[in-house]
Amino acid sequence: MIRPFEIRDIPTLHQYRQRGLFLDSVPTLTWGRTLVPMGAAFSPLSNVTGVFTSIYQDDSDPGAAPIVGQVSHASGASFARFTFIAPDAAIESPALSPLLEHLIQRVGARGAQSLVAEVDEKTHTFEALRRATFSIYSRQRIWRLAAAPESSGASLWRPGEAIHEFDQRRLYNMLVPALVQQVEPVHMGSQGWVLYEDGELRAFASVQTGPRGIWVQPFIHPEMLEVTARLADLIQRLGPKTARPVYICLRSYTAWLADAMQDLGAEPGPGQAVMVRRLATEVRKPVRQALPAINGGAEPVQHMQPEKLIHPARGRKQQRSRHR
Structure with missing residues (x-):
């Protein structure tokens, strides 16, 4: 039996607090592994929060451990995100397929056309998602900085505003492969920072914050000068701390920034596959x-x-x- 998560299922979720598999880096790194699953507690408000949680129970074996799965979908977005599944061993369970189908129906009714998951490539999870008809559309590596690097002091970065959206979109279309744009269009406008040189937008950074971390995804024109110094200025503005580090996500099309990350003393995470399952034909x-x-x-x-x-x-x- 598969059904939406209910308040009576919270003890089950509590039991799995150290046994979940997290597949969406932004909430995991900015809010923490403890808070992400707790979105299930607001299941009665799923249509408002955009967080959908379902639970699978094997009717033929009442003693079997239930499986909890969660996806998130922002209102109006063309894609949803596979947030987590618990316990972690469930990713290789035969129940994964029907549980995913149930979650897909819920976000599909809201207009989601694809489901995105992020996973370390050299894991059983990667193989399990391939069997579940997910395919790779990009790759990424997440770099961690717990202390602000030295900065020049004079920064060209400024908060993004709605008037910058046209320039952001033009630079985004120039840098990002069409396949990625089709699946996962980036949020433009006021959520982040922009950098202009001689009246031209040379870089912008999408930024999301939480109590446990700050997520940054940079988009930088290859002709921008002093890239390392510019990134140091941005990170200085964001103010990383040991308890609230900055995480910089470099997709495969921005992998050339890895040298700058090393120069800034950032710690690289494992290589990840960004995978998608199409929900519409x-x-x-x-x-x-x-x-x-x-x-x-x-x-x-x-x-x-x-x-x-x-x-x-x-x-x-x-x-x-x-x-x-």
Whole structure:
């Protein structure tokens, strides 16, 4: 049986507090492993919070440990995130597939078209997600800084504002591969910092903060000068501490910044695969159109063109209704 998480399931979640598998780096590093699962406690408000938690219990074995899975989906976003599953051994359980399907139906109803997960590549979790039809669309390495590096003192970074969105989008489109843009468009505007040189946007950084850490994802033009010094200025502004470090995420298309991270004394984490499972499929239908007149007549011809995106869950419901 699979059902939405309920308040009575909180003791189960408490038992798994040290046994969960976390697949979304931002909340894990900024809020901590203890607080992330507790989003399940607000399950009655899932449509408001965007956090959806479900629980699987094997009906044939009442003594079997239940499995808890959670995904998050920001309102209006085209993708959802596979946040965590507990206990960690459940990632290789046959129950993973039906549990994921249940969670996918919940976020699919809100318009999510894909499900994203981040995982260390050299693990059983990576292989389990591949079997669950996840595929790699990018790679990343997360660098940790617990102390502010020395800075020049004069910083060109300033808080992002809505008026910077056009320049941010232009730089983003220039730097980020189309495959990544299709799955995971970055948030533009006021959430982060921007840097201009001679009137041109040379860099911006998406920043998310929490009680346990500060997450930074930089987008830097290759022609920007003094990259290490500029990054030091930004980190100085963010003020990392031992109890609240700064985490800098370098995707494969920004891996050239790794030398700057080493110069700043940052600690590299393991290489991770950023994986996606598509939740929607493009359906094509024939459209009849006339060819140009030949000998006074017109010949019809069929063209295939996209009709709409269909969620697997919705498609099954439509098929059942037609058979009634």
